Amino acid sequence: MNKLSQLKQDRSTVQDVRKMLGEPSGYGKMRLKPDSELLDVWCYQYGKFKGSDVYENTVLIFIDNDDIYQGHLAFIANALVEDLTSGN
Amino acid sequence: MIIENKYIRLPSIGSTTKKLCKSNFSVLLLLLVVANMAACSSVHIDYDGGQALSQHTNILETSLHLGKSGMKDVLQVFGKPNGKGRFMLPTDTTGRKTWSYVYQKGFTDVEITSGINIYGEYTANTLFIYFDSNDKYDGYIWFSVTDRTSTYPK
Numbered sequence: 001m002n003k004l005s006q007l008k009q010d011r012s013t014v015q016d017v018r019k020m021l022g023e024p025s026g027y028g029k030m031r032l033k034p035d036s037e038l039l040d041v042w043c044y045q046y047g048k049f050k051g052s053d054v055y056e057n058t059v060l061i062f063i064d065n066d067d068i069y070q071g072h073l074a075f076i077a078n079a080l081v082e083d084l085t086s087g088n
Numbered sequence: 089m090i091i092e093n094k095y096i097r098l099p100s101i102g103s104t105t106k107k108l109c110k111s112n113f114s115v116l117l118l119l120l121v122v123a124n125m126a127a128c129s130s131v132h133i134d135y136d137g138g139q140a141l142s143q144h145t146n147i148l149e150t151s152l153h154l155g156k157s158g159m160k161d162v163l164q165v166f167g168k169p170n171g172k173g174r175f176m177l178p179t180d181t182t183g184r185k186t187w188s189y190v191y192q193k194g195f196t197d198v199e200i201t202s203g204i205n206i207y208g209e210y211t212a213n214t215l216f217i218y219f220d221s222n223d224k225y226d227g228y229i230w231f232s233v234t235d236r237t238s239t240y241p242k
Contacts, residue, residue: 028231029145034154036227043231060231
């Protein structure tokens with residue numbers, strides 16, 4: 001996630017985002033306030049199992065109408081997978 | 089949520105035989121369990137109710153009106169939310185009520201052959217709707233993701 005800081009608000013392009021993160025695994029839209037710009041959302045999610053744990057990284061990239069990077073939201077989730085089939 | 093599960097039914101036997109064969113049956117039971125797991129063990133998750141993705145933005149921009157539509161209007165369009173919370177960015181002066189809608193569909197499979205292999209795939213549609221201090225529709229974010237997971241290398 002440290003490499004996200006290499007993206008520059010109002011300057012980096014979608015090509016820069018693709019070069020750094022590859023093709024997104026999902027898309028969306030965002031309008032934060034009634035008078036704010038409608039932004040594209042590019043979503044990257046990476047999941048791994050380790051034993052009974054799931055590690056999941058989620059990165060949301062915000063792109064404006066001119067295909068310019070405007071910001072991101074990134075977080076990591078670590079979830080324990082319960083064996084729901086046991087105990088029957 | 090649909091959970092696949094397989095049951096093992098043991099044959100009925102007499103108490104003497106039970107004592108004599110207790111250890112053998114433990115081994116048999118273990119073998120049956122391992123054989124059952126080797127075939128495949130699956131957990132399927134399917135939360136239904138997601139709107140078609142292509143319609144999301146259209147509905148949020150036309151069926152609902154920013155600054156005018158209320159919570160009842162949102163309920164009519166999207167139904168009862170999966171969760172409720174608050175949202176406040178550093179640039180905001182106050183927090184905003186947030187309703188969340190999460191629709192997931194996917195599976196996780198476990199295969200035990202020469203080793204343990206866990207893999208899965210799911211699609212998740214996430215929608216957050218924000219309300220202002222007068223409980224009027226104030227903004228949104230939605231995104232969809234398809235994720236594939238695999239066994240973490242040890």
